[in-house]
Structure formats: structure tokens, C-alpha cells
Amino acid sequence: MTTALPLQALRTFVEVGQRGSIKAAAQALHVTSGAVSQQIRLLEDRLGIVLFTRERYGLRLTEAGACVHPSLLEAFAQIDRAVDTLTVLKGRQTLTVSTVATFAASWLVPRLGRFKQRYPQIEIRVEATSALVDMRRDRVDVALRHGLGNYPGLEANRLMAPVLVPVACPDLVADCHAIREPQDCLNYPLLHDADRADWSLWFAAHGVVHDPRAERGTAFEDDYLLIRAAAACQGLALVPQEYAREEIAMGRLVQVLDKPWPARFAYYLVTLPGAMQRPEVKAFAQWIREEMQIPATLSAT
Structure with missing residues (x-):
């Protein structure tokens, strides 16, 4: 029988029992006093038991009403806390960045x-990996x-090279040997990226003829390992x-020559198609471009 009891009537019972007044309960529930009285009558009729004793200055819980009121009061407090949690979660956005x-x-x-x-409402989760990720599967x-x-199948926006x-x-x-010109670097062991291409391109960009020594040396998959x-x-x-x-x-470390060179590769911000419609993704994209001092217009590649 309890499963069929109207929730609004039970809420009204809790408010009246807590305040001892139909008028005060009506103000708390933002309804009329008549509506509160109707809900109490409905509940008492459905249960077949009197829950309140009418007194001169208000209502007093009967023995039966006082027996169940604390449990129902705590139950509705739990409901309110759950709703508050949902409200907080609604205002919080989570962004996973790989x-x-x-x-x-x-x-x-x-x-x-x-x-x-x-953006305090956006929770960032950073995943650091050199492996390719399936953005849908890995969320x-x-x-x-x-x-x-x-x-x-993805949208890629160029950030910086x-x-x-x-x-x-x-x-x-x-x-050891002094390093005054780019070709002087060939007198030292060279450490390479995984493709073994950057040194050759760097030498070519600075006018150094092809030399087999430019392709020799240990290669590393990750820039962090290369730096170490x-x-x-x-x-x-x-x-x-x-x-x-x-x-x-x-x-x-020391920079051995003032000979910077733009890499062939660039950093890209990659998303699923349509992801920029989400406020948190758009906010992150705009922020990272500002940090890199890139014009704000996003153009997918």
C-alpha cells in the first residue's frame, strides 16, 4: 500500500509535522493553506488513520504520526541532498584531454x-600517452x-609548429671541438627523434651538404627521453x-648554436566532428590558442 501513497501528500505531512502549522507549511511549499489541508486529508483517508490532532494554536502529531514522522523527514532530506548533488553535477563539466x-x-x-x-566549472582530466587514441572508444x-x-574522420586545428x-x-x-657553425655539430654524437629526419632537415636548412654522420646515433620515441x-x-x-x-x-643543457628551425610537424587540437559545439571544448580551444598567442579563428584542417 505504501508504494501507492502520493509523494506530494507525504511531503506535505512532513512539512506540517515539522512546523505544527498548516499556514507555515503552505508558505514553505509555496501553495495555499487549502491545498495543504487537502493533502493531509487525502493521506489520512488513504491510510485510514489520523495523523494530526487539531488544537487551538495549530496541529500536533498523533502517536501514529509521531512514530513515522522522523523516518519520512530523513527520507525527504536524503532526496533533497540527492537533488542538490544533481544540480551541482549539472553545472560541472568534465573535459578529457589526451x-x-x-x-x-x-x-x-x-x-x-x-x-x-x-573556468572553475570545467574539470580537466589529462591523459599523457604517445599512443594513438580512439576518441570515441576512449571517451x-x-x-x-x-x-x-x-x-x-576527425577535426584538426593547427596550433603551433x-x-x-x-x-x-x-x-x-x-x-671538445668548438661549435661555431652548424657543420661543427657533426663532430659530436647526434641524438635523433624517432623518424631520424630532423637533423638532416636542420643541416639542409642551414646550408650543410649531405653527410652520412647526420643520420647516425641513437633515436628516441619521445622528446622527453631525447632531452634526458x-x-x-x-x-x-x-x-x-x-x-x-x-x-x-x-x-x-646549453643551446650550442643560435640556429632555430621550424619543425616539419606542428601541434594540432584534434576533436570529434561537431565537438566544438560543446561549451567546454570551445572554451578549452580558445584558451589554448590564447596561451599560444594564435589568432582566435579556428579553421579545421
Whole structure:
């Protein structure tokens, strides 16, 4: 029988029992006193039991009413708390961002505090991986990827092309051959990216004829590992200037030549088609372009 009891009548019973007054309960429920009286009569009729004793200055719970009132009061308090939780969750937005570990550690994470200050309602979840992700399957909202912009079935917006600079640990270049020109780098072990292409392109861009030494040396899948190898005096590395900035400031690396060179690859903000319609994705895209000082107009590739 309790499953068929009207919820509004039970809520009205709780309010009247808590306040001892039909008028006060009506004000709390934003209804008329007549509506409150009607709900109480309905509940008493359905239960076949008197819940209130009418007195001169209000209503008093009967023994039966007093027996169940605390439980119903707590039940409706739990309902109210649950509704409040849903209201909070409705106002909160979650954004999952996938990127490579080096970019996350060197560029993104140190700046996320500014995003949080501007958009406190957006919860950011950063996933750092060098593997390709299935944005639908893995529920990734935004992927920040380093490549040529060819992401079939996805929308890719070009962000920036990192400037590569040659770096080494100070001890490696302190007592050996002086590095005054790009070709002098060939006298040292070279550390490579996974494609083994950057050094050859860097030398060509600075007028150095092809030399087999430009293709020799250890290769690393991730820029973070490349920087660590350079800091361990294993050779010269050609790395994004932004990634090496802290290492240079701490004295663990030095830039051996002032010969920056734009990389072939660029960073792209990658999303599922139509994702920019979501406010949290649009907000993140606009923010990251501001951080990179890129004009605000987004153009999908």
C-alpha cells in the first residue's frame, strides 16, 4: 500500500509535522493553506488513520504520526541532498584531454592553473600517452597531437609548429671541438627523434651538404627521453625550444648554436566532428590558442 501513497501528500505531512502549522507549511511549499489541508486529508483517508490532532494554536502529531514522522523527514532530506548533488553535477563539466607526456609536462600542465581560474566549472582530466587514441572508444574530448594534421574522420586545428634548437649538456661541449657553425655539430654524437629526419632537415636548412654522420646515433620515441639523453651527455639533440627552456635555465643543457628551425610537424587540437559545439571544448580551444598567442579563428584542417 505504501508504494501507492502520493509523494506530494507525504511531503506535505512532513512539512506540517515539522512546523505544527498548516499556514507555515503552505508558505514553505509555496501553495495555499487549502491545498495543504487537502493533502493531509487525502493521506489520512488513504491510510485510514489520523495523523494530526487539531488544537487551538495549530496541529500536533498523533502517536501514529509521531512514530513515522522522523523516518519520512530523513527520507525527504536524503532526496533533497540527492537533488542538490544533481544540480551541482549539472553545472560541472568534465573535459578529457589526451596528449604526449613531454607536451603535458613542459607546456600544458604549468598553464592549467590559469584555465582553472577562468573556468572553475570545467574539470580537466589529462591523459599523457604517445599512443594513438580512439576518441570515441576512449571517451577523449580533445587530443593535442604532434604531426602533419592528417587525422581522418576527425577535426584538426593547427596550433603551433615548435622551433627546434640544438642542445647539449655543458660538459660535452666544454673541452671538445668548438661549435661555431652548424657543420661543427657533426663532430659530436647526434641524438635523433624517432623518424631520424630532423637533423638532416636542420643541416639542409642551414646550408650543410649531405653527410652520412647526420643520420647516425641513437633515436628516441619521445622528446622527453631525447632531452634526458642530452642532459646525460650522450650527444647533441635537436629539441623544441619550449621543452628545453627549463633544462637550460637550470644549467643542465646549453643551446650550442643560435640556429632555430621550424619543425616539419606542428601541434594540432584534434576533436570529434561537431565537438566544438560543446561549451567546454570551445572554451578549452580558445584558451589554448590564447596561451599560444594564435589568432582566435579556428579553421579545421
